[in-house]
Amino acid sequence: MNDPATATFVAHRNLLFTVAYEMLGSAADAEDVLQETWLRWVEVDPAGVRDQRAYLVRITTRLSLNRLRTMKRRKEAYVGPWLPEPLLTTPDVAEDVELAESVSMALMLVLETLAPTERAVFVLREVFDVGYEEIAAAVGKTPAAVRQIAHRARRHVDARRPREVVSARETRAVLESFRRAVEGRDLDGLLAVLAPDVVLMSDGGGLKQAALRPVTGAAKVGRFIFGGVGRTEEELTSVPAVVNGNPALLLHLDGTLDGIMAVRVEGGRITGLYYVRNPEKLTRVAAETPLTLR
Numbered sequence: 426m427n428d429p430a431t432a433t434f435v436a437h438r439n440l441l442f443t444v445a446y447e448m449l450g451s452a453a454d455a456e457d458v459l460q461e462t463w464l465r466w467v468e469v470d471p472a473g474v475r476d477q478r479a480y481l482v483r484i485t486t487r488l489s490l491n492r493l494r495t496m497k498r499r500k501e502a503y504v505g506p507w508l509p510e511p512l513l514t515t516p517d518v519a520e521d522v523e524l525a526e527s528v529s530m531a532l533m534l535v536l537e538t539l540a541p542t543e544r545a546v547f548v549l550r551e552v553f554d555v556g557y558e559e560i561a562a563a564v565g566k567t568p569a570a571v572r573q574i575a576h577r578a579r580r581h582v583d584a585r586r587p588r589e590v591v592s593a594r595e596t597r598a599v600l601e602s603f604r605r606a607v608e609g610r611d612l613d614g615l616l617a618v619l620a621p622d623v624v625l626m627s628d629g630g631g632l633k634q635a636a637l638r639p640v641t642g643a644a645k646v647g648r649f650i651f652g653g654v655g656r657t658e659e660e661l662t663s664v665p666a667v668v669n670g671n672p673a674l675l676l677h678l679d680g681t682l683d684g685i686m687a688v689r690v691e692g693g694r695i696t697g698l699y700y701v702r703n704p705e706k707l708t709r710v711a712a713e714t715p716l717t718l719r
Contacts, residue, residue: 433477434466440478441485443528443716447548448489449496450509450533452709458488479559486545486563493541504631506639508699509533510706511668511685512714518670519593524718525670526590527552530687530699533669534626535585539578546571547578553718591690597665597672599690604663604674612647619643620694625650630703633684646698668710675710676700682707 441462445455462484474480500507509530519525526532527548536544545564549555550571557568557575564571599618606614625646629635640649663674663686674686685707689697701707 430467430469430471433471434463434481437478437481439715439717440719441481442714443524443718444482444485444548444553445489446512446716447527447533447536447552448486448545449493450537451496452510452512452714453705454492454496455489458485458492461488479555482549482553482555483559483563486549487565490541490545490564493544497541504629505635505637506626506628507537508626508628508701508706509537509669510709511673511687511701512716513710513712514667514670515713515715516667518716519667521670521718522590523552524716525593527718528669528716529671529689530669531587531689531697532582534699535582538585539581542566543574543578543581546574547582550575551579551582587689587691587696589691593672595693596688596690599693599695600665600672600674600688603688603695604665607650608661608663610651612651615647615650616643618695619646620691620696623694623696623698625698625700627684627700628703628706630705632704633702635700635702666710670716682710685710 438459441459442455445458446452449455449458462481465484466481471477511530512528514528518528536547539547542564546560549560549563550557557571561568561571566574602614602618605611606618621643622641623643623646625636625640627635636649640646660679662677664677666673666675668685668687671687673688676683676686684700684702687699688695
C-alpha cells in the first residue's frame with residue numbers, strides 16, 4: 426500500500442465507521458458515509474493536513490450529520506418502532522466497557538432522542554473524547570456553543586441511560602435464564618426474569634410481523650413472546666452471541682434466523698428487550714464488525 430492517502434484512510438477506517446455508526450445507528454448508512462468520506466479524502470493533499478485523523482473525523486461527522494437529517498424523514502415513515510441495526514462485534518469490543526456501553530442497544534436508543542447536532546456533539550465529546558475546538562469545526566458551531574450543547578446533551582442522556590453498569594457475566598446469566606424460559610415455554614420462569622415494568626420493542630420494518638408500539642409490563646411481554654416469538658408450530662432455538670459489544674441472542678425459527686434479541690438488565694432482571702426482525706437489518710451478523718474508540 427504505497428499510496429499515503431489510502432494508507433491513512435485504512436488506518437483510521439474502523440474509527441470512522443464507529444463514529445458514523447454511533448451517530449446514525451445504521452451500518453448500511455455508516456458504510457455509505459465512509460464511501461463519501463473516502464471520495465472527499467482522495468481530493469485532499471495529505472501532506473497539507475496537520476492532523477489527518479482529526480480531519481477525517483471532521484469529514485465523517487459532517488457527512489453523518491447531513492445523512493442523519495435525511496434519515497429523520499425515513500424514520501418518521503417507518504412501520505412500527507425503529508431500532509438500531511445490530512452488529513456482531515469482536516471480543517475486544519465487549520472487553521472495552523466504555524465502548525460496549527456506547528454501542529449498546531439501550532444507549533443507542535437514548536441517542537435517537539437527541540437532535541442531530543446534539544447527538545454529534547455528545548458522541549464526539551463523551552464517547553471519543555474529541556476536544557471542543559475540533560467538534561466546533563466539525564459541526565459548524567463556536568466552541569462556546571458546543572460546550573452548551575454538550576452539557577445539555579449529557580444531561581438528557583444521563584436522565585435516560587441505564588442507572589447501573591451491569592457486567593457482561595451478569596447479563597449473560599440473566600439472558601440464559603430468559604433463553605431457557607422461552608425455549609421451554611415456561612411462563613413462570615419468564616416472568617421471574619422480567620422486571621414488572623419491562624418494555625419490549627420489536628422492529629419488523631413492515632417486512633416481518635412486530636408490535637407496532639412498545640409492549641409494557643411483564644405479563645403483556647410474556648404473552649407477546651409466547652404468542653409471537655415462541656409459536657408452538659415452529660421450533661424455536663437460540664444462539665448466544667455478542668451484539669453491539671453486549672450479550673444477546675440470535676433467535677431461529679425452524680433453523681432460519683428470525684431476529685436478534687438484545688436486552689437491558691438492571692437489578693438482576695430484564696428491564697428492556699429489543700427484538701430486531703427486519704431482514705434488512707440482519708445482514709451484519711454473519712461476520713464480526715470491528716469497532717474502536719481510537
